[in-house]
Amino acid sequence: MKFKKMLLFAVVLxxxxxxxxxxxxxxxxxxxxxxxxxxxxxxxxTSQIVNPSQIAMLMSKGDKTPVMTYQxxxxxxxxAIRRMTTAVPRRIYSSxxxxxxxxxxxxxxxxxxxxxxxxxxxxxxxxxxxxxxKDAKAGDILKVLTALxxxxxxxxxxxxxxxxxxxxxxxSVTLDQLLSDLSSEGIEVKLTGISVEGNQQVGETKANYxxxxxxxxxxxKGIALFHQDRLIGWLDEQQSRGLHYIIGxxxxxxxxxxxxxxxxISIDIFSAKSQLKTKMHKGNPVGEVHIExxxxxxxxxxxxxxxxxxxxxxxxxxxxxxxxxxxxxKVLSNVQQNYRVDAFGFGKALYRDDYKNxxxxxxxxxxxxxxxxxxxxxxVKIRRTGTINNPPLNKLED
Amino acid sequence: xxxxxxxxxxxxxxxxxxxxxxxxKQDSSEQPQxxxxxxxxxxxxxxxxxxxxxxxxxxxxxxxxxxxxGEIRVGIIYTDGLINSEANHNFVMESLMFExxxxxxxxxxxxxxxxxxxxxxxxxxxxxxxxxxxxxxITNAVLSGKVVLLFDGYEQGFAVEMKGGKERGVQxxxxxxxxxxxxxxxxxxLRVNTSLIRRKIKDHRLWIESKKVxxxxxxxxxxxYIKGIVREEVVQEVRSRIEQIDIDGILESGYxxxxxxxxxxxxxxxxxxxxxxxxxxxxLLEGRVAILVDGTPFVLTVxxxxxxxxxxxxxxxxxxxxxxxxxxxxxxxxFTALLAPSLYVAITTFHQEMLPTQLLISLAAQREGVxxxxxxxxxxxxxxLEILREAGLRMPRAIGQAVSIVGTLVVGTAAVDAGIxxxxxxxxxxxxxxxxxxxxSYDLAITxxxxxxxxxxxxxxxxxxGIILGLVALVLHLSSLRSFGVPYLSPMAxxxxxxxxxxxxxxxxxLLIFRPRxxxxxxxxxxxxxxxxxxxxxxKK
Numbered sequence: 001m002k003f004k005k006m007l008l009f010a011v012v013l014x015x016x017x018x019x020x021x022x023x024x025x026x027x028x029x030x031x032x033x034x035x036x037x038x039x040x041x042x043x044x045x046t047s048q049i050v051n052p053s054q055i056a057m058l059m060s061k062g063d064k065t066p067v068m069t070y071q072x073x074x075x076x077x078x079x080a081i082r083r084m085t086t087a088v089p090r091r092i093y094s095s096x097x098x099x100x101x102x103x104x105x106x107x108x109x110x111x112x113x114x115x116x117x118x119x120x121x122x123x124x125x126x127x128x129x130x131x132x133x134k135d136a137k138a139g140d141i142l143k144v145l146t147a148l149x150x151x152x153x154x155x156x157x158x159x160x161x162x163x164x165x166x167x168x169x170x171x172s173v174t175l176d177q178l179l180s181d182l183s184s185e186g187i188e189v190k191l192t193g194i195s196v197e198g199n200q201q202v203g204e205t206k207a208n209y210x211x212x213x214x215x216x217x218x219x220x221k222g223i224a225l226f227h228q229d230r231l232i233g234w235l236d237e238q239q240s241r242g243l244h245y246i247i248g249x250x251x252x253x254x255x256x257x258x259x260x261x262x263x264x265i266s267i268d269i270f271s272a273k274s275q276l277k278t279k280m281h282k283g284n285p286v287g288e289v290h291i292e293x294x295x296x297x298x299x300x301x302x303x304x305x306x307x308x309x310x311x312x313x314x315x316x317x318x319x320x321x322x323x324x325x326x327x328x329x330k331v332l333s334n335v336q337q338n339y340r341v342d343a344f345g346f347g348k349a350l351y352r353d354d355y356k357n358x359x360x361x362x363x364x365x366x367x368x369x370x371x372x373x374x375x376x377x378x379x380v381k382i383r384r385t386g387t388i389n390n391p392p393l394n395k396l397e398d
Numbered sequence: 399x400x401x402x403x404x405x406x407x408x409x410x411x412x413x414x415x416x417x418x419x420x421x422x423k424q425d426s427s428e429q430p431q432x433x434x435x436x437x438x439x440x441x442x443x444x445x446x447x448x449x450x451x452x453x454x455x456x457x458x459x460x461x462x463x464x465x466x467x468g469e470i471r472v473g474i475i476y477t478d479g480l481i482n483s484e485a486n487h488n489f490v491m492e493s494l495m496f497e498x499x500x501x502x503x504x505x506x507x508x509x510x511x512x513x514x515x516x517x518x519x520x521x522x523x524x525x526x527x528x529x530x531x532x533x534x535x536i537t538n539a540v541l542s543g544k545v546v547l548l549f550d551g552y553e554q555g556f557a558v559e560m561k562g563g564k565e566r567g568v569q570x571x572x573x574x575x576x577x578x579x580x581x582x583x584x585x586x587x588l589r590v591n592t593s594l595i596r597r598k599i600k601d602h603r604l605w606i607e608s609k610k611v612x613x614x615x616x617x618x619x620x621x622x623y624i625k626g627i628v629r630e631e632v633v634q635e636v637r638s639r640i641e642q643i644d645i646d647g648i649l650e651s652g653y654x655x656x657x658x659x660x661x662x663x664x665x666x667x668x669x670x671x672x673x674x675x676x677x678x679x680x681x682l683l684e685g686r687v688a689i690l691v692d693g694t695p696f697v698l699t700v701x702x703x704x705x706x707x708x709x710x711x712x713x714x715x716x717x718x719x720x721x722x723x724x725x726x727x728x729x730x731x732x733f734t735a736l737l738a739p740s741l742y743v744a745i746t747t748f749h750q751e752m753l754p755t756q757l758l759i760s761l762a763a764q765r766e767g768v769x770x771x772x773x774x775x776x777x778x779x780x781x782x783l784e785i786l787r788e789a790g791l792r793m794p795r796a797i798g799q800a801v802s803i804v805g806t807l808v809v810g811t812a813a814v815d816a817g818i819x820x821x822x823x824x825x826x827x828x829x830x831x832x833x834x835x836x837x838x839s840y841d842l843a844i845t846x847x848x849x850x851x852x853x854x855x856x857x858x859x860x861x862x863x864g865i866i867l868g869l870v871a872l873v874l875h876l877s878s879l880r881s882f883g884v885p886y887l888s889p890m891a892x893x894x895x896x897x898x899x900x901x902x903x904x905x906x907x908x909l910l911i912f913r914p915r916x917x918x919x920x921x922x923x924x925x926x927x928x929x930x931x932x933x934x935x936x937x938k939k
Contacts, residue, residue: 022747023863024772025765030758052763095751096758125751154755 029090030066033153035138036114037103042073043114044103045080047092052269055150060094064094064148065206069143077117092189098157101138101194107224107231107376115182115229123224126175129160130221132224132231136192144196148207153257155217160192163220168253169240171222186347186365189226192242193234195219227341232259235331242331245291245324246344248274255295257302257319260301266299267320267382278350278372285344287374289332291324297385308389313382321378328376341367414659429453434533440550444473450537459542464494470513471550475536480543486830489523490545497521505630514554526559538616544657554606561589568594571673571695573840576712588618588692591675595622595688598679603627608638617648618692622678627685627918636687636700651691651698658689658700660880665848668843668881677711685918688883701884701917704876705901707839708732713904722903727900731836735846737774738830740857740865742823747772748861764820773858775819779827782809784847888916899938 047070053067070087074080081092100118118124133141142152149155164172170192173181173391181189196216202208203216204286223235223243235243244250250272257266272293278285297307297316306312335343347365351358359367421889436443444459451457460474472494476486496522505807513542517529530536531554537544543561568590584591592606603625611619619707621636639658648654655669656662671679673695678688681699689698713721745752746761753761767773786805790798798859806828830850835841858862879886889897897914899905 022771022858023750025746025750025762026768028750028762030755030762032755050759050762052759053766055759055763093750098756099753123751135768151759 002280011231015310023091023093025273027090028093029088029094030096031094032096032098032151033069033101033142033156034094034099034100035103035133035142036077037133037138038106038109039073042071042075043077043080044071044073044137045084046071046142047081047088048142048151049088049092050151050326054177065145067145067152069139070397071139076389077114078121080189082167082335084233094123095125097124098151098153099160100130101126101141102130102132102136102191104133104135104231105235106138107132107191107226110229111226112182112229115175119179124175129157129172129174130178130191130195131156131160131192131220134195134221134234136194136196136223140196140200140213141194141218144200144203144218145206145208146218147214150187152218156194160220164249165251166253168244168250168364169223169237171223171240171244171249184348185362186342186349186351187345188343189229190343191224191226192220192224193224195221195360225335225339225341227339228337232341233339235334238327239331239334242329243335243343245293245328246274246289246331247278248272248276250293250320254298255323257316257323259305261303263301263303265302265305265316265319267295267380268298268315269293269295276345276349278322278346278353280350280354285346285357285361285368285372287349287372289328289344289374289376291328291376291378292325293378293380294383295320295380298382302391306390307385313385317380324380325376325378328378332374332376336370336372340366340370342366346372347373411610420489431473434549436536436550436553437555439582440471440473440548443548444475446533447475447536450533450647456653460882462491462495466499473547473548473550474491475540476545476560477540477543479563480541481560485524485562486545490547490560493521493523495548508844514549514552514556519557521560524558524560526878528557529683530555530557542618546918551661565590573678574672574674574711574838576715578715579711580676582675582676584675584695586695588620588690589855590698591690591695592620592622594675595678595682598675599624600684606681607637611640611643611645611654612648613644613646615647615649615924619648619654620690622682622688622690622854624685627683627913628687629685630917632687632701632917637688640689648693650692650694651696654689654691655698660882663877664879665837665845666704666876666879666886667707667845668702668886670699670706670839671841672699673697674711680711680714684914701882702886703881703884703888703916704886705890707842708837710838711773718904718906722905725902725904728836728838731833732842735830735834735837735843736867737853738826738833739780739860740851740853742826743772743776743854744857744861744865747858761822762914764822767817768820769818771858772823773854775823776827776854777851779813779819779823780830782852783827783831832886833920884916889914 030050030052031047032050033046035044035046035048037044048067048068051068053062054064067206070084072080072083072087074083084092102114106114118267119126144152146152146155149158160172161168163170166354171190173189173191178189178191188248195218196203197219198214198216200216203214222237223240224231225235241250241253244253250269253269253272255267257267257270258264272291273288274292277287277288277290278287279288300307332344335341342365346369347358347362350361437446442462444461445504448457448459452627456478458476458478462472462474464470464472466703474490475518481611489502494517514883528539530539530546536555537555539546539557543559543563544557545560546555546557548555565587566585568582568585570581574583582594584594596604601624604622605625606620606622608618608620610616619640621633621640623633636658640654643654643657643659645653651671656673659668661668670681673791678697682688686699686701689700691698709725714726716724746765750758765772770778782805788799790805793801808823810828814824816822834846837846853865853868856868858864860867873887876888877885877891885892888894896912897916899910904910
């Protein structure tokens with residue numbers, strides 16, 4: 001009898017559980033992109049949602065766009081997202097979020113509140129990239145259709161990942177990295193900017209990817225510098241690379257140096273390490289950046305250059321070192337003088353090495369940083385010169 | 399509910415005492431009659447035997463006369479079809495009727511022997527002869543393929559062993575096929591089966607004990623073991639469990655299996671059955687007991703452990719590295735056959751975040767327009783698969799193939815095209831079905847098929863959490879099982895390091911010097927040394 005009762009309870013339990021968080025795949029709306037802008041005192045949330053039947057090869061009829069965006073306003077982000085249910089027939093599912101775009105206006109006001117929801121919600125994974133819309137609204141960025149990848153958010157995700165590895169002018173930041181930078185002492189947040197190039201109106205229609213050269217393209221551009229959670233300015237391409245050298249995030253990039261005459265040599269930097277230190281010298285902090293880079297000769301346009309000669313290689317190395325040093329010093333002085341924020345983490349370095357002194361100067365670190373003398377040393381090694389020796393141009397001239 | 403109550407009441411109404419009385423009555427009717435010795439008159443005896451068999455047409459009762467003048471009347475009784483009639487003609491009838499007359503012996507002076515002893519010792523040219531005095535013994539002898547001879551004027555007869563008749567020969571097994579290894583399989587004849595094993599193990603310590611089980615069928619059940627390797631307690635246990643069987647008929651070793659297994663309420667098989675003599679021989683050498691039942695090619699071996707149902711005889715015939723890999727694959731197949739549909743249901747309805755984005759989108763696209771929840775979808779497909787499988791089994795072989803083709807190709811594709819099920823589900827179900835064929839033992843494969851539905855239910859209501867709960871319960875249940883005193887999960891739990899050499903992997907034979915500890919008696923664990931050597935060593939000590 002006891003066994004029977006137990007069995008009955010077990011069966012009832014099974015039935016009563018009701019599968020509380022069960023959701024079938026065709027009852028969820030997979031949100032891949034999220035854009036947040038601010039308008040007055042309200043957030044404008046744009047959600048890019050996949051239209052699965054248009055993505056799958058076999059089912060695709062091509063009569064609808066592969067993604068759809070929904071836009072709602074609300075005093076909080078979650079309110080706006082929930083309000084979307086009035087327009088979206090399915091539950092918005094955010095675990096597969098690929099990219100978060102923060103509007104420039106909002107970034108200027110501060111992104112702290114936005115991050116709270118994103119990190120508090122259990123459904124959000126932390127592996128999506130965060131970018132700032134440059135000269136555009138976040139909503140507009142998410143509305144542009146792309147050709148190569150059906151899902152624009154996916155295209156952004158992949159191209160950011162790739163350019164971070166190959167070009168080193170963008171910075172891929174995930175939520176956990178952002179939160180860690182935000183909460184650390186002596187370092188500031190940096191995010192990649194994204195903008196629409198071309199005609200926004202056409203970009204929002206299928207006509208955009210029906211052309212070989214889309215009218216509107218999404219492009220990563222520059223790096224947004226933050227002070228705490230507020231956007232304070234943008235770094236251009238050159239300076240972005242300098243910044244990457246300093247923080248040791250250059251995976252691969254191209255450096256150009258000029259020849260004696262006209263023409264250029266491209267060096268393919270495939271490895272760059274940086275050592276960033278802050279030491280106390282006579283009671284004052286001194287910054288030190290040492291960069292060690294390795295590269296291959298990728299492209300030679302110079303005439304009469306015997307590249308097989310080791311002396312030439314030394315010269316090229318020297319020139320590249322100077323070039324990198326220039327770039328680095330330029331961004332250092334620019335950030336120190338114009339933005340006055342420690343985007344590089346010199347403070348963090350001091351915090352690690354010499355916590356006692358850090359505590360002393362912590363309060364007026366912003367002022368100290370602008371005056372901080374920084375010594376830059378660069379060491380470049382050329383490893384290979386490619387599959388040919390001297391440039392074929394040499395012979396043409398003869 | 400009311401129906402159940404009614405049913406219960408109706409059972410209660412029949413008083414327990416009445417039931418008991420009924421049973422006693424039955425028992426008494428089944429009990430063999432008290433000893434009844436044969437009479438002097440042959441005519442009376444034959445009449446009585448004919449009556450006992452209800453004049454059955456296959457029971458031959460023949461009267462002949464022997465001696466120079468045919469002065470002695472002899473009755474010959476046998477079952478047509480159970481005996482070797484040619485041998486009967488040559489060695490019994492001819493000896494009695496022809497030899498006796500030709501030799502012109504004087505029946506009054508028989509070299510100092512009585513007539514019956516003379517016939518037994520000097521006339522009948524056959525192997526085994528028993529003296530019979532009792533009617534029950536006679537009927538049993540007649541039914542088990544003996545020729546019974548009764549002599550007019552004597553209260554004694556002979557039962558001559560003359561087993562024969564048509565039987566299926568030794569053929570290739572159809573249920574357990576291997577690429578490499580012996581092809582022969584057991585037959586329905588117990589004697590043939592024991593001889594097949596004897597031919598593999600030529601040692602006098604291979605002992606056989608026989609017993610008749612089943613009050614009506616009187617089926618011969620033999621237990622076989624190698625004295626000195628087997629654990630005596632296990633043999634004792636098998637013996638006593640078989641003795642305790644009280645049933646009217648044994649038609650297959652499955653009856654014995656159900657009646658002697660440790661735990662009836664488990665989906666897992668705790669007794670291994672096989673059609674292959676090489677497997678039985680291997681098990682005997684490891685120190686197990688084989689139970690052979692007359693009338694079925696399936697031989698049981700005990701004790702059995704869980705992993706052995708995932709091992710194949712071929713593991714020992716192929717090279718060790720290949721066998722180990724394939725064994726791993728089989729374990730993997732076991733788990734996919736058990737869990738693939740439930741994992742699919744759990745992940746696609748509860749844990750979409752676990753899927754790569756691209757895969758999720760592609761799965762979501764396939765599910766567009768599918769009217770059922772994933773669980774119902776999986777359930778329908780699995781049920782359909784089981785129906786197809788069962789239908790294919792029961793069909794005549796030629797039609798069976800057509801059924802599977804119609805089932806898989808036509809129904810499968812049509813269901814996807816019609817949007818009733820998603821293509822991914824068809825893949826999952828097909829994959830599950832194929833993996834379940836990897837489980838080498840049919841008994842365990844059935845278990846897996848059953849439990850798969852339980853896991854699907856758990857996955858549909860609790861997600862991965864439910865699957866884990868189910869697995870925990872499964873492991874708990876498995877570790878509670880025993881087979882003739884041996885823990886079912888051994889050698890994993892309890893853990894025996896020495897036995898791990900032949901569980902998930904099979905090490906090269908050089909390293910497998912010891913017999914599995916769990917089966918064999920403690921003294922003789924080395925495979926290489928002979929049993930005698932070990933005995934001598936013990937004596938020296």
